[in-house]
Structures are given as structure tokens and as C-alpha cells.
Amino acid sequence: MIRSVDLKTSKQVRLGKYLCKVGYFDIRQKVTLPSKRVPQGSVQVFVCHGNHQMAGPFKSHHVAKIHAEELMSEGKRYVKYAKG
Numbered sequence: 001m002i003r004s005v006d007l008k009t010s011k012q013v014r015l016g017k018y019l020c021k022v023g024y025f026d027i028r029q030k031v032t033l034p035s036k037r038v039p040q041g042s043v044q045v046f047v048c049h050g051n052h053q054m055a056g057p058f059k060s061h062h063v064a065k066i067h068a069e070e071l072m073s074e075g076k077r078y079v080k081y082a083k084g
Contacts, residue, residue, distance in 0.1 A: 015048050019061055022068040024077070025049055027061055047071065049078040 012018075016030035026048045034041040045064040046056035054071060058064040 011051065015051070015053065016044070016046060019045070020065070022047075022065055023072040025054065025068040025071065027064050027068065029061065030057075052078045054078060 015026075016028035019027040019029055021027070027045065028048050029043055029045045032038060032042045032044075043059070044057035045059070045061050047054045047058075047064050047068045054076065055067050056064065058067065
């Protein structure tokens with residue numbers, strides 16, 4: 001019997017691995033390792049709220065934490081039905 005393939009990708013694949021939490025924001029990072037196609041690896045850090053990227057990519061998690069604190073002080077949140 002052939003198993004069915006789950007077409008929904010995980011949060012780790014879409015947004016990256018979880019690093020830490022700043023208030024209601026998550027700091028997540030995507031790591032690209034060097035290979036034959038990609039000569040240099042890279043690290044991208046994002047600020048996420050739930051399943052949505054709010055800011056990024058950043059080069060380090062320290063910069064992302066500072067930006068997440070700024071977003072919290074402004075009261076930014078992801079709103080699904082926001083106009084604009």
C-alpha cells in the first residue's frame with residue numbers, strides 16, 4: 001500500500017527553526033548550508049507572529065530581537081483582514 005503524501009509543509013520548513021520569543025513575537029532562522037549549487041551558506045533571521053513573517057531577513061538574532069521589541073512598543077500585530 002502506498003502512503004499518501006502530506007502536502008502541507010511544516011512551520012519549520014516555511015518560517016525556519018524557532019530561536020526565542022520576544023513578547024508575542026517569535027524569532028526564527030533559516031540556515032542554508034553550502035553545497036555544490038550554493039557555494040556559500042547563509043543565515044536569515046525573521047520576526048514572526050503566528051504563521052506570518054512580520055519583519056526580516058536580518059543577519060543576526062540580536063538585531064531581530066531589537067526590532068521585535070520596537071514592534072511591540074508600537075503595538076504591531078498581524079491582522080488577517082487589514083485594509084491596505
